[in-house]
Amino acid sequence: MQFSENIEKLKPSATIAVSTLAKKLASEGRDIINLSAGEPDFDTPAFISEAAIEGIRDGQTRYTPPAGTPELRKAIARHLSRRAGRELSWEGVVVTSGAKQGLFNTIFSLFGPGDEVLVAAPYWTTYPDLVVIARAEPVTVFGAQERDFKITPADLDAAVTDATRGLIINSPSNPTGAVYTLEELDSIARWCRDHGIWLISDEIYRNIHHDGDAGAPGILDLPAESLGDFVLVDGASKSYAMTGWRIGFTFADPTASREFTALQSQMTSNAATPSQVAALAAYSEVEDAEASLVTMGAAFRRRRDLVVARMQELLPGVPYVRPAGAFYLYFRVDGLFREGIANATAWCSELLEKQGVALVPGAAFGDDRWVRLSFATSDEVLEEAFRRIAAMVGASASA
Ligand code: PLP
Numbered sequence: 001m002q003f004s005e006n007i008e009k010l011k012p013s014a015t016i017a018v019s020t021l022a023k024k025l026a027s028e029g030r031d032i033i034n035l036s037a038g039e040p041d042f043d044t045p046a047f048i049s050e051a052a053i054e055g056i057r058d059g060q061t062r063y064t065p066p067a068g069t070p071e072l073r074k075a076i077a078r079h080l081s082r083r084a085g086r087e088l089s090w091e092g093v094v095v096t097s098g099a100k101q102g103l104f105n106t107i108f109s110l111f112g113p114g115d116e117v118l119v120a121a122p123y124w125t126t127y128p129d130l131v132v133i134a135r136a137e138p139v140t141v142f143g144a145q146e147r148d149f150k151i152t153p154a155d156l157d158a159a160v161t162d163a164t165r166g167l168i169i170n171s172p173s174n175p176t177g178a179v180y181t182l183e184e185l186d187s188i189a190r191w192c193r194d195h196g197i198w199l200i201s202d203e204i205y206r207n208i209h210h211d212g213d214a215g216a217p218g219i220l221d222l223p224a225e226s227l228g229d230f231v232l233v234d235g236a237s238k239s240y241a242m243t244g245w246r247i248g249f250t251f252a253d254p255t256a257s258r259e260f261t262a263l264q265s266q267m268t269s270n271a272a273t274p275s276q277v278a279a280l281a282a283y284s285e286v287e288d289a290e291a292s293l294v295t296m297g298a299a300f301r302r303r304r305d306l307v308v309a310r311m312q313e314l315l316p317g318v319p320y321v322r323p324a325g326a327f328y329l330y331f332r333v334d335g336l337f338r339e340g341i342a343n344a345t346a347w348c349s350e351l352l353e354k355q356g357v358a359l360v361p362g363a364a365f366g367d368d369r370w371v372r373l374s375f376a377t378s379d380e381v382l383e384e385a386f387r388r389i390a391a392m393v394g395a396s397a398s399a
Contacts, residue, residue, distance in 0.1 A: 042299075047288045164195070199231075201231070236248070
């Protein structure tokens with residue numbers, strides 16, 4: 001069979017691949033702890049689900065405008081304006097089927113053959129592949145390990161060329177959990193502005209911030225003059241435990257947003273209408289939404305403390321990034337390699353086979369010496385997972 005060049009270099013999402021294998025083993029009766037998935041383990045807050053159910057009963061089951069209902073776009077714009085402390089136009093908001101589609105619309109509309117797009121690394125597995133689908137060239141930019149891999153203008157200076165058209169950053173980061181400070185974001189935004197480069201900021205984990213009372217700093221917290229052309233990508237999936245509802249959004253200049261809408265209108269049209277009704281509750285019922293963020297945030301922070309404590313206790317000397325946000329622990333396993341286990345992919349396969357623990361190898365994020373553990377699960381499951389990981393490390397050390 002022959003397929004087109006459009007998909008020649010495309011790989012299925014590596015994180016989804018591991019999680020699918022873990023689910024398959026579990027369905028065959030194996031005792032599997034799956035720490036590979038990237039989703040909150042909480043149910044969607046009831047006030048959100050109830051709003052959708054009521055909406056369906058009310059007949060809100062038809063097409064909406066491709067960019068989403070004006071009510072939802074306005075609610076999101078109000079939500080963003082509160083954060084930014086300045087009035088933002090609702091015409092800049094495009095509601096998408098998950099943040100992933102927001103990223104697709106953005107990357108496919110902005111970049112094409114001959115363009116280079118800088119991708120801060122380690123990166124969420126999908127970014128370089130979306131750049132490849134647009135037939136542009138992803139260029140990875142690694143920050144230093146001592147800075148939790150956060151990139152700086154000096155890192156960007158070393159990677160920029162005449163063909164560079166954009167930069168994709170993600171804070172809080174998947175997979176590292178690192179969070180950029182406002183000053184760090186400001187220096188990156190100014191660098192993009194000064195180089196005439198699109199800044200794409202994926203802030204899907206913004207509300208999952210362990211080291212502060214408010215959300216993690218984002219580009220809308222910056223003074224408007226620091227920003228050149230930018231696209232903010234966000235959504236309801238992680239903040240409101242709504243991964244299956246498929247609601248994301250982009251916020252950009254209305255001119256860019258019209259282009260994203262045109263693309264989306266030819267691809268998927270609007271995000272599912274009942275899901276938009278649910279998201280309208282999430283973005284407009286401010287007190288209820290805040291209460292669920294606080295409850296889920298407290299659980300994530302406790303689990304972050306737990307996994308960091310177990311790392312120090314059970315895997316001393318194994319380098320890791322202390323997660324300041326999101327729900328991932330990123331740790332370095334090349335010190336544990338030995339004969340036959342020469343990369344994190346092999347190490348993770350062995351861990352899955354021998355101990356039934358599924359993690360994601362760093363190959364998915366640009367460095368196969370590291371692994372990612374998702375701590376979006378109960379304390380008991382995390383305790384058991386660490387016992388098993390330590391058992392494998394102990395067994396191979398004494399082998
Ligand atoms: N951006 C990052 C960094 C993610 O980790 C994910 C999901 O794992 C997404 C975007 C996609 O979010 P959604 O499920 O809303 O498409």
